[in-house]
Amino acid sequence: MNRGRDYSRDTRYLATRITADGREGFPVEPGRYRLVVSRACPWASRAVTVRRLLGLEPVLSMAIAGPVHDERSWAFDLDPGGRDPVLGIRRLREAYLALDPGYDKGITVPAIVDVPSGRVVTNDFARLTLDLSSEWRAHHRPGAPDLYPTALRDEIDAVNAVVYEDVNNGVYRAGFAGTQEAYATAFGHLFARLEQLSARLEDSRYLVGDTITEADVRLFTTLVRFDAVYHGHFKCNRRKLTEMPVLWAYARDLFQTPGFGDTVDFDHIKRHYHLVHDDINPTGIVPAGPDLSGWLEPHGRASLGGRPFGAGTPPPPAPPEERVPPGHTPLGGGPA
Template structure:
């Protein structure tokens, strides 16, 4: 997150990312190797949050290290202000842009997270968030933990891709289309598109526990990170206010079901989420004031979705405890 193009009154996301891939056969020059790469994220960012969730569900923590940027950034770059001295302890850089410039000295685009960096060279490999989670599921399969779920199972890939595409264009990106609209007409059109899509996923989820099949897949990860940010940020900050998530019964139960599943709620940092949006988007919120609400304890209430059946991890098992140093800080979650 961090790059967008405001063309006219409608918000358009710049989707021309670094398309290099880390693959099992190394065809782009970057073979999958344990310990070679570092995933750089910010907990605030929904696209980065997806990578955090998938890495945890698949058990890749010991294979792919992780570095956390702080929740805010300036015009230049995400920064490592959570680390001692403001420097990433592995890459030894204060700004993520240093890894981008190491590979592309004249890199002209936004410095976005998530990004994967090649530790030996200090160079960014990819920031293509649409492909990165899929590759963790497929190209990194040899290093998945025992009991890792199939988040992108081959028989369901076409349907997952189709659902994920609509979730991305209409919901993940739809909230931004509302928030950064430059005219009343553009905003109202974006608002209608967003809630039409939320009604669509709500109808789909009314009779099935997960978006595709009877287990958690990539499609659910992609929808969850937007739903988690809906009431704390998008409802007010981005004017997505037809209703709160907590007022949409099916989606609210679905979101709580996932939140209470290991890998989802335990990677969600509501404090950093609110700090990022309300402090960085000074064009939307010039005062930089971060709202105190909403009360988040309701995320932990019973959801009743078990009645729809489904098996969260299929034939697999839940991930183990969050590794030391990767836990969401106390007081930053729900409850």
């Protein structure tokens, strides 16, 4: 990441696509690939939620890196012996260097690794979830929602574009701003966009159409981090999420929908931001708050109509090894 006067994201991704027809050399194949994530990261969390909503767990395995990384990249320090049990590596950089020993761009999550070769295939986070929806369709669970329906793609793309610019990446532009002006600009755009989204969601349960879509997944991953990290650590403090009634109810509604809140690890989120960005939090103190119990309060949005899964069904609980540990979530967490 490049920080400084005007924070800009390094967008030179490894953009090879895994497709149903394998036209880029990597066909969709059950068991062949491993999705590497951190539950702290909003971009990776999109993929965690989409994989779960679509029921791809049996065909696309998942590695969860520890929340705190250093310049040597994400580490599998939550796993026995500090190694990912499938890839056999300690750090994500090993999979990037297996592809290209001279690799000098961001070693980021989410990434999908080709298990037989141990090489990263893609870290193109924006494309990755859309491909899980479209290219992996043959492996979706029965009752999986269509998160990127053809008829709504233009509208979803348009919402995603402004949400990315002003909200998903906007909080980073505010938090990593190196000048007062850059911060003020990002701050202004962020809260103006949140107001506009709030107006859009006042009478409409979801962002596009009357079921959950990719657009909701992308807005959710930023909203769920808002009070825990963006409000304080990134100085996005005109209002807390809990002070924006429509967005707060919308976020709670999604949080309580299987596949969203049950993937959220507040402990990883708070430790990642406050410990990794030691330039903006040099003491390394991780805040004790906020109180998370409000996430379970009734949201009252069912009366707006809409059905989260349309004609489909919610996903069953995650496999025990993929549940968020107790104490990291107001939902209780842990194996059932």
